[in-house]
Amino acid sequence: MPPNGPHVQRDKSKSKSKSRERKGECFLCSRPSSTKCPSCELVHFCSNDHLLAHRQQSYCFPFRVKWRSGKGRCLVATRDINAMELIMFDAAIAHGPQNMTVPLCLECGKKVDGSYLCGMCNMPMCDAACQVGSTHYNECQILRTLKEKLSVKNFEDKESPIYQCITPLRLLMKKNTHPKWFRRLTFLMDHREAREQEENMWDQHQKNVVDFLLKSCNLNFTREDIMWAIGILKTNSIMFGETNGRALFPMFSLINHSCAANAKHTLYIKNRRIAVQAQTDIKQGEEIVINYVTFILGTMMRNSKLQKNWYFKCSCQRCSDPTELGSHLSSLRCPKCDNGYLTQVSPLDPESPWKCSIHSFLYTKENV
Numbered sequence: 001m002p003p004n005g006p007h008v009q010r011d012k013s014k015s016k017s018k019s020r021e022r023k024g025e026c027f028l029c030s031r032p033s034s035t036k037c038p039s040c041e042l043v044h045f046c047s048n049d050h051l052l053a054h055r056q057q058s059y060c061f062p063f064r065v066k067w068r069s070g071k072g073r074c075l076v077a078t079r080d081i082n083a084m085e086l087i088m089f090d091a092a093i094a095h096g097p098q099n100m101t102v103p104l105c106l107e108c109g110k111k112v113d114g115s116y117l118c119g120m121c122n123m124p125m126c127d128a129a130c131q132v133g134s135t136h137y138n139e140c141q142i143l144r145t146l147k148e149k150l151s152v153k154n155f156e157d158k159e160s161p162i163y164q165c166i167t168p169l170r171l172l173m174k175k176n177t178h179p180k181w182f183r184r185l186t187f188l189m190d191h192r193e194a195r196e197q198e199e200n201m202w203d204q205h206q207k208n209v210v211d212f213l214l215k216s217c218n219l220n221f222t223r224e225d226i227m228w229a230i231g232i233l234k235t236n237s238i239m240f241g242e243t244n245g246r247a248l249f250p251m252f253s254l255i256n257h258s259c260a261a262n263a264k265h266t267l268y269i270k271n272r273r274i275a276v277q278a279q280t281d282i283k284q285g286e287e288i289v290i291n292y293v294t295f296i297l298g299t300m301m302r303n304s305k306l307q308k309n310w311y312f313k314c315s316c317q318r319c320s321d322p323t324e325l326g327s328h329l330s331s332l333r334c335p336k337c338d339n340g341y342l343t344q345v346s347p348l349d350p351e352s353p354w355k356c357s358i359h360s361f362l363y364t365k366e367n368v
Contacts, residue, residue, distance in 0.1 A: 026050055027064035027078070028184075028251075042078040049180045053251060061088045063288055065187070065254055073187055074256045074287050081282040087263060092240070092247040092272040093174055093181055095135075096167035099234070100159045101244035103152050106140075106166060107133035109241040114155055122149040123162075138173055139166060142217050161208040167237075167246060168209055168229040172221055184250040190231025194311045205230050235310060241269055249274050257310070258289035259302060259318040260325065265290060298330035299347045315348055322347055332368065336361050342368065 023034045027043035028050045037043050037051065040060040045051045054061055062085075063075045081087065097104050105112050106123055107130035114124050118131045121143035125131045143150060150162055174182045196202055210226045213219050233248060240247035252265065252274050262280045267273075282288060293305045295318060303313045318325050322343035330347075332354070334340030340358035354363045 028053055029187075030065070030067075040078075056089055059086065061086075063087055068287070071256055071287075072189070073254055075254055077282045077284050077286050077288060079284050081278045083278050083281050085278050087276040087278060087288060088251060090249040090252040090274050090276075092274075093178070093185070093250055094167060094171040094233075095240055095245060095247035095272060096170050097163040098167075098239075098244045098246045099164055101163050102158050103155050103160055104163065104243060104245070105130050106136040107131070108135075109243055109245045111243055112155065114152065120144040121146075122151060124152050124155075138177075139169055142169070142219070146216060161204075164205070165209045165212050167233055168226060169213060169219075171229045171233060171248065172219075172225060181250070185232060185248075188232055188236050188250070188253050190228050191235050191311045192227065192231055195231055195234070238267075240267065247272065252276065255288055255290050257292040257306065257314060258316040259291065259295045259299075259314055260316050261289050261291045261295075262286070263288050263290050295324075296329060299324060299344070300330065300350065303350075313348070319347060334358070334361065 023032060024044035026033045026046035029046060031046040033044040033046040035045055037045060037054060037060060039055060043054060043064050045054055062078050062081050064078050065073055066076045068074055103112050103124055105126045108126060110126060112124040112126060116125050116127055118125050118140060121140045123143065152160065152162060209230060210223050213221060213226055236253035237246040237248045262278060262282050263276055264279045266275045292310060293302050299319050307313055324330060328341055332342040334342050334356040337359055340356040342354045342356055342363060344352050344354050346352035351365055354368045
C-alpha cells in the first residue's frame with residue numbers, strides 16, 4: 001500500500017461528501033444543480049433563464065416549487081416572509097379574449113361596434129393604431145391568408161365563435177417565438193380527462209378552434225397541441241383587462257388555492273404583469289396560497305365554482321369549519337328559535353344535515 005494510503009482515501013471521501021452537499025435541485029424545475037443564487041444562497045438554479053425567474057431588479061423572490069402529495073406542484077417559502085412583502089413578479093405569456101365573449105378589439109381588448117375593420121384580416125378593431133399593434137400582428141398574418149375573410153355580424157353576441165381560437169393560437173405561437181418561456185407551461189395541468197366529460201364544450205372547441213386552425217388556417221399543429229392549449233388556458237388563465245379578457249402567467253399559475261389564503265395578487269394591465277404579496281406572515285417551508293374565488297361566497301358556492309372551473313373541491317381550514325372560522329358566512333337563522341344559527345354538520349359533504357347551534361335541531365339539505 002502506498003504511503004499515507006488511508007489518509008488519501010479519507011480525503012477523497014470527504015471531497016465526495018462535500019460535493020453532494022453542494023448539489024441541489026433547481027428551485028423552478030427540480031433539475032439537479034450545484035449552482036446557488038450568489039445573492040441569497042437559498043435556492044439552486046439550472047440556467048440563467050431560471051436565475052432571472054428567481055432574481056429581478058436586485059431582489060430574490062422568496063419561493064421555490066415543491067411537489068406535495070395530493071396537491072402536485074406548489075410554491076413554498078424559502079425563508080420567513082413578512083406580511084405585505086413581495087413574493088413574485090410574473091409576466092403574461094399570452095393574453096386575449098375569453099372563450100365566451102362579445103366582439104372585442106384584438107389589440108386593446110375593448111368592445112367594438114364594427115365601425116373600423118382591420119384592412120388585412122377584416123376583424124373589428126378600434127382604429128388604425130390598434131390595427132398595427134404588436135398584440136394583433138401575429139394572428140393577423142394568419143387570418144389575412146384565409147380564402148374566405150372572417151366577418152363578425154352580431155356585435156352583441158356574447159358567445160361569438162370567431163374569438164374562441166384567438167388566445168389558444170397566441171399561446172401556441174409562443175412555442176416558436178419564446179421556447180424557453182413556453183417550456184415553463186409543462187409544469188401546469190390541463191385536466192384533459194375532466195374536460196372530455198363536458199361533451200358540449202369539447203365538441204364546440206373541436207369545431208370552432210381545432211378544425212378552424214387545422215383546416216381553414218392550415219397550421220402546423222396537432223389536435224393534441226390545440227386541445228392542450230385550450231385546457232391550459234381554461235384551467236390556469238385569469239380574468240384580465242377592462243372587458244372579457246384573460247391572461248396566462250406561468251409561475252403565478254403554480255400557486256394553489258386556499259379559502260384562508262396567506263397571499264394576494266395585483267394585476268398591472270398596461271405592463272401585462274402580476275405581483276404576488278404576502279397578506280399574512282408566512283413561515284419558511286409554508287405553502288404560499290391565494291384565493292381563486294372570494295371567500296365571502298360561502299363554502300357550498302365556493303366549492304361549486306372551484307369544481308366547475310378548476311376540477312377540485314377545497315378542504316382548507318375555512319371550508320372544514322362549520323362556522324367558517326367564526327365568520328358564519330354560510331350560517332342561517334334557526335326558524336325554531338330566535339338566537340340559534342344553522343350550520344352544516346360536515347361542510348365538506350354536500351348531503352350533510354344542518355344543525356341549530358343552541359337546540360341541536362337537525363334539518364336536511366332539502367329543507368334548508
